Amino acid sequence: MPTNPYPVQFAVDYPDRPLNRLTTFFRPLVAIPIAIVLGTVNGGTVQFGTDGGRPATFAAAGGLLFAGPLLMIVFRQKYPRWWQDWNRELLRFSNRVGVFLALLDDRYPSTDEQQSVRLDLPAPDARTDLNRWLPLVKWLLALPHYIVLAVLWLAALVAVIIAWFAILFTGRYPRALFDFVVGVGRWHNRVVAYAFVLVTDAYPPFRLEP
Template identity: 35%
Template sequence: MQPSPVYPVRVRGDLDPAVSRWLWIVKWILAIPHLIVLLFLSIAYLAVGIVAFFAILITEQYPRALFDFNVGVLRWSWRVRFYALSQLGTDKYPPFSLESDPAYPADLEVDYPERLSRGLVLIKWWLLAIPQYLIVAALVYGGRNSFGPLAILALVAVIALLFTGVYPQGLYDFLMGINRWSLRVRAYASLMTDVYPPFRLDQGAREPDAAAS
């Protein structure tokens, strides 16, 4: 088996070994200022994506300033998810920033593509991504009238944390895999890369240097 290259969307989430037993109960309240900001940033994200669509169609390039902005929004949303929502891996409050911060335990990077396909930009976000959408929906949202695996596993993890003071490593790694997959698909659908997301659950805090194909 040949090693698979690192995907151009890299998601990091380092578990804080001293994460609180109980703070997860109120983190979603503490994160409300971030959620309000992200609501407006998400509107801008969509608008920038539309502008980028036409720019790629005409020039085969995603304008760098627009690219960096949307990567920043994706990074910000991941930090909030990591802190308060779907990972709950740290008690360190997220920065109000679009910029990368190596000191924060969660981060996201996307390699800037020098050239993007005019043809793919027409179909990848709605047609080619359909299988990925279905898998991510199953992992995150589950079936109709039921909680998805992401929410259930996160709840199990924090209940274990509450009673034992330890975040189960296996659950943490699996949740990171789900979050990483969903972020890769979002970046692909947002036209940030032409590289199709791999059908694999890359678990763990750091992006693997290579994974078996």
């Protein structure tokens, strides 16, 4: 562990046991129900009907709170705690679904229990811990991370495909691939927490490790 760890911490327990090969084989299909649930609270849009071939009724709800906290930090130097709690729990739920899809865990994602996924975010006092003007440019300052993450997520996709075959034949997720995919998730969560959830002013490090 670094002497000064980044305030956003993400980890997934390595499944040191045989993984379920059947659910691994059908993972995209098995994950459909929980993905729909996630979509309903993650700003997804639901079509209820059609009118002349066109969507008639839509409903969107939830999603990460960004504009509200940004305005409150800039104009009031305040970040309501329940907004922080909502963003943290939604990120945790999203990560559990992502971990399941990435084959890192074969237990079905819970909507509230942490299971093998641990994501810790700081709970800042906006007046003393956050620069009131920085949220206006954080999304732009994080641009180098977007570029790096695009490459890393492509590599992570290849790693998951290789791991899929490894699990089907051996029942185990190769540890090196596991650590890499978790590292990409860690990097992603740090950037999201900095640029969009706005809970820290510490610039995300360019590393996969904690």
